[in-house]
Amino acid sequence: MFTSVMFYLFSVFIVFTHQKAWISSDCSIGSSDTLTCKENIPVEIPLGISRVVISNYLRTSISNITFSHVSWRNVKVLDISINPVVDFTVAGFNFYSLNNVNVLGIHSRRFEDIHRDALNGLNSLHTLDFSDCSSLDTTDLVEPLLAYPRTLKFLKLDQIGGRSVTIDGNFINMVAVKKISKLSLCGINMFPVGPLTATYIEPTLKYLDISNSTILPSRSYNFNDRYILLTNMLRNIEVLNVSSLPYSFLDLDFTVIRKVSGKDCLQIFSESRYRYMNNYLFPNMSVLEINDFLKYKIVLNNYVINLTCIGQMNLKYISMRQNNLQWMNISLFLPTDFAVEEMDLSLNKIQYISPQILSGFSYLQSLNLAYNSLGFMQKYEEFSKIFSGHRNLIVLNLAFNSLTNLPVDMFMNNNKLSHLDLHGNKLITLSFKFQHLHGLSILNLSFNGIVALDPVTIKAFNSFRNVIERIENKTAVINLDLIGNPFVCDCKTVGFIEWIFTDLIVNKTQPYSCYYEGEYLTIDKNIIEKSKFLCHRTLVITFSVIVVAIIVTLISVFVTKAHYRSKAKRRKLSKEKFIEMFLGDDFNKNRISFIVYASDDLDDLNKSFSRCLNNNLQNALKTDRRLISNGDLDIAPGYPIIDEVLRCVTKSCTLIALASKKFCESEWCQIELREAYNLNIPIILLFKEDVEESLMSPTMLAVFKKFARAKLIAKDDTFETVPEWNQFVESVINLAIEGTGLM
Template sequence: MSCVYILKCFILLISFHVHNVFSMEQNCKNLSATIMECSNHIPKDIADTVEHVKLVDINTKDISLSYSSFTGKGWYLLKQLEISTLDAPLGWIILYNNTFSSLLSLQILHLSMPGLKSTEKTAFVGLINLTELVIKGCKRLSSFYLLQMLKDENSMPNLNILKIDSLNKMAKDPWKLTNLDKEFFKALAVRNITDFSARNMYIGIVDVEALILVCDTLKTLDFSHSSFYLFAATPTPCNSLRHLVLNSIQPQNKWDNLNVENIHGRVKLYDKFYFFKNIVNLNYDNFFTNVSIVKNTFLHVQCLDEFNFKEISVQNNLFRNLDVVLKADLLFKKLEKLELQGNTLEYLNGGIFTSMSSLKTLNMSNNRIDVMQKINSSDFENILYHLKSLKIIDLSNNGLTFLPSKTFKNNPQLTLLYLSNNRLGQITLSSTFSLSLVDLQSNAITHLDQKSRQWFDEKFQYNKTYTKFVANLYGNPFQCICKYETFLQWIVHTPLVGNPSQTITCSDHEHDKKITVQFTKNLNKECQRATRLRNMAIVSSITIITVIVTTVSTVAVCKHRRKKLRQKRTREEIVAQIQDNNYHFQYPVFLSYSNEDVDLVMEHVYPDLVGHLRRMFDTPRDLVCTGDRNFRPGRTIFDEIDNCLNISAIAICVVSHQFCQSNFCKYEFEQAFALKKPIMLIFIEEVDEQDMSLLIKQHFNNYTRISLRFHNGDVIITPNWERVCESILDFLPK
């Protein structure tokens, strides 16, 4: 009996083990012949053909990482390993000694372990072929353990790429920050590090003088999104450094903006800046987070040696105005590419490019250069004057409505011109025969006029003999109507329509009708038929129209004269009634305004309105009713508003942001509307329609209004007070 029981238990145990193993294996899948992904599972063995393993969503409550995790069959042949664990808020992860020592062929190791708290000294020993280590999201891991690992020369002796991201992110106290000091770079120096990044970190100090220790091999340095207390520079150039990325860095003494005005002079380059002399690519995006303005500035930067900058990116820095002439020949002599997109630029002095004679690519997309185009058209036309080597220019998404014909007159080598997502209606440029592409996607082109067509013809003619020319006009609202028939006949015989990469369609037809030769023939027939019918209608209608016009004109003149006489008599009667104080309204005008605007109204609106009305009606009485003067004490505000409106003939509202926000002001407007009072609006400032109530918005869009503005200390009202008072008299009911 006991033997049978033992046998059943053994079978049950075996079944459970097999089910568990099968369940575990189900957590792994092959993404390709050489890539495997496992979720919350570390397989004991892997196939010899697998070169890359991704261990994702590892829950360290169920699975621990140790030497035995990677000792099974196939692991020693693995070349790339990625480990991503779940966060461990109630428990910490420790990498024990020799955890990866059996991974003899591993070349790339990525660790994303939020719960990683510490590593034992020899955790990375044995990775003799590892060339790339990425430690990301280890917010609890102190830099002490990273330094301890790097100090061990047996750990990753062939490491070339070290990327740390969000390391020790939970430590914000200065004495707990990661320090990239001499001790750290000395530990790096025993390896041939070519690429080092410390992103999204709180760094205490970056000792650039110590960084020289790795400058025989270091090519790329990235501190993006990191903040640091001290960046100690050195005048010694870093010989091997070619790429420096400082996007969104946050130094302790960071400027939120750059505001400079009326500075002219020579500036000697700070000697410690020569550390960056050999850099080829510099990224300095998202540094100035507030609006920066530079006005009327000339700087001559003196350098003792030539710099090697070839590509500089200064994107998304909120440089609204850069009115600066910059002369720095040795600093920018080799610069070939400049990224200025996304800076909200409204003005850019072309003098900033004075020393960039080698610049070939300029990206100024996603700015607001249209402001400069409208206000400083001549400066805009000469913005690229100094860039004689320019080959590629991107002005996309700048709101441009036109391009002066000589914009690119000094850029004979220009080949690629990107102008998409603007509001251009035509394109007429001077001779830019080197162009091979002009991108005009999604502009406001309804047709091309004769000058634009002539410009395109020159490009196509040049194309036949020399270089290929491509124009992209997709997404423009072309109008296929008889008025533009000449344009449509022209376009179907150009390479624009024959280009298979784009479809030219009519936006005024259903389903975006494609423009073809057959379509233009059909349109021509429709236009000719319409012309004949129109001519017949014109001829047959001239006689009838002449008779009707003569009759109607005679009747209209008589009616107009009678109407004028009635208006004159009505005016005279109303004026006499007001002079004799017999008019059935106590006040001709009720003036409505916000208490926030009372000073402005009482100084610039009320006295002028009262004075002109008194002169018009030749009476000393106050003819304007206001809440401040005419509300009776002790009554409710709404009752007094109703009373003032009932004793007044028309309502004049002084509209501002405060008026639109005031419940009392809105009530006064609504009651005047309900009582069918004539309403006139005086706008003392620009008001967004979204801030207006529905009734005010309807009145704003349907009726004329009065504008009161200040200019050089003077008050300007349009129309003038005489015209306003005449309108008031016309509105007064008999």
């Protein structure tokens, strides 16, 4: 037994030292199955290596005996990048010994020639990669590929051809003959050459990537050629990527969106001769990528788009990233069997998207709306209904949308939601209901504006987790990610910080942190204790502040009370002095109020008011002297009216205007009012009825807007004022005193 073990260890040692002996400094073993060499192709391959990469091959060709060593039979993947200044040629039967190679990649900027029999011997080949061969054209590949006796699965021709790459009938026929199911033509300038002829071989192409490519104009390529290309070669396509492709190649007519009503089915192909392709094009397609397809800002407002006439489609995934779809207020009607399960609308700067658009995608399980501007839509009521029709939604990404607040019922119909990504927004709390989302496993709220979650939200989340544990009968693992929020550690947030530290599943590679008195510190037991200390310190400070506040309040009450007493005393002395001066012979005023009213308005209410006001003023001033004036009582006959009006106004301490619609129409009333206003005599507007501002003169409107007014209301044989009568009389006396400058 001991002898067997020693023999085995010795054998392993011999093999290991043998491998190390022949590997030059030009080669290195990276991962367990990959050998990477810089400038040369090794003669022999170490055991266990199935992938060989040559990163900077310096020779102009490959010898037919290069791969003759038996160790090359274990290689499955061979990728050769030629030095950029080397003119490279692939000779016949170069790879004849590589029976087991599945993937062959050759990348040369100066590709000279490829022999007709270059690929013979590659009996297991299913992927051929000529990407980055900028001097290679498809015409160089047709003959070698047709001469190759076996079929291919994947042909990768990304960024080949330099200025142009020929797409002609020979190339299309070769793709069909070799039964290629996956073709990549990314980043090339396609030059279509007609006429094309329809092949009678059933097309096997299922994957086509022509993203970031262009279609060069060609006179020999016409409508019939486009028809053959779309309906023959691409008939069985399942995955199509046309991102960054000029849509003029497809002759799509977007102007029809403005021309059709909601009852008409939209035909997007512009040429009438193949409009029926709307019904039959790509029936097997399951994945469609049209990213960065529309270059200009798209604003569609109040449109109805009917696509129910589109034929049977098997679409499961649609990606429309970066298409400038900024405003989409559209009602969209789709076929009943339109069962898209995943959609990507990120990076579109979307400000508004109508719930009617997304409602047609009722089978959606994953929706990506990240990196848009849906925060703009929060002010609209329909924002809360965007996802109401998606009962099958499992993954929803709303990251980086400038969202500040989500409606309470935002996700009420999304019971199957498992992954909700809201990171990179401006949320400050969990404002939406989540207790019904029993399948929720990831809630990403990182890098928002959350300072702390309130106790009610924390309790709701804990209860939510307990409910899930009872339903699932196991510990609920809900990844709530709050990394990058500006948490604050202080007395008010102690409960939240403790919850973060003890209950939340913390990202160990990036621990949570918070601001503590100006410092950004990691949340741990120490910071929790410091935050609790702030509560005691806050209590002491609060108690001190309360005591000081009580003392200040008592002092303020005392000072205020003393001030009011002093003010009341001054008011009383001012009133006594005014009465003494007013009743004396030397005072320049002889009436408390001058009452102004329209002559057409004279009625019992005016007389009753004047009489009652005079009596109350006489009682207040303890005199029998008449204290009110009007045009009937004090104007001297025979003198100019304007002079008499001015005299009566100047001899009165205040002016009371019985305002009405007729008052506004009276020119003399407006003159009297204007004279009092110009002389700064206190004016009281007493309204007998409602008067529109448009009827008031500029002076009356200025008084109306600047000073408080009163209302006179007739009631049976008497009247009442608003405010009440005693307050009204007191205001008249106080205004009279203030007008003399004594108060």
